[in-house]
Amino acid sequence: MKKRILLLKIGQVDKIILVNLKKNLEWVFKDFQIKVRILPKELDLNNSYYHPEKRKYNADRIIEGMNEYLLDYDFFRVLGIVKEDIYSGTYNFIFGCAERIIAKIALISVIRLNEIFYNRTKDNSLFEKRILREAIHELGHTFGLFHCQDYCVMKFSNSLMEADNKPIRFCKNCLKKVEVFLSKT
Ligand SMILES: [Zn+2]
Numbered sequence: 436m437k438k439r440i441l442l443l444k445i446g447q448v449d450k451i452i453l454v455n456l457k458k459n460l461e462w463v464f465k466d467f468q469i470k471v472r473i474l475p476k477e478l479d480l481n482n483s484y485y486h487p488e489k490r491k492y493n494a495d496r497i498i499e500g501m502n503e504y505l506l507d508y509d510f511f512r513v514l515g516i517v518k519e520d521i522y523s524g525t526y527n528f529i530f531g532c533a534e535r536i537i538a539k540i541a542l543i544s545v546i547r548l549n550e551i552f553y554n555r556t557k558d559n560s561l562f563e564k565r566i567l568r569e570a571i572h573e574l575g576h577t578f579g580l581f582h583c584q585d586y587c588v589m590k591f592s593n594s595l596m597e598a599d600n601k602p603i604r605f606c607k608n609c610l611k612k613v614e615v616f617l618s619k620t
């Protein structure tokens with residue numbers, strides 16, 4: 436199968452976010468013969484995924500919805516992008532997540548990556564970098580990587596500061612694992 440990462444717009448996300456992410460991911464994975472494509476049809480953000488008390492969407496339910504949507508597709512990896520706030524399990528909020536069993540699907544939320552969320556001045560280049568970092572992290576999970584303790588994009592983060600302190604790249608060990616994984620896939 437051709438190694439393609441498909442980007443799926445879920446709900447009302449600005450198209451430019453996907454366009455920039457496509458360009459940036461193609462650059463990051465250029466040595467792996469991975470192409471990135473934006474799926475033409477978006478996925479509606481179903482109201483039943485919404486948790487009124489938490490005022491957030493359930494990430495696991497969104498991933499289920501993505502699975503249903505993708506039933507007829509033969510795909511390598513899909514990364515969904517939402518602009519709404521998401522949570523999973525006991526985590527009050529998450530920046531993103533990946534499927535747990537056969538990990539081919541991942542999801543990121545961009546809302547907390549935007550300075551505007553924290554009532555700070557808009558910074559497009561910072562926003563774009565953060566989106567790329569979280570996208571690589573979640574895709575890394577779909578390439579078989581676990582969390583890493585080194586200075587690495589795969590380090591776990593549950594705050595914006597922790598996220599911003601990660602590099603936008605795999606450490607040597609993780610990169611090696613990705614190479615091995617993708618050579619077998
Ligand atoms: Zn993670």
Ligand SMILES: [Zn+2]
Nearest residue numbers: 583587606609
């Ligand atoms: Zn690492």
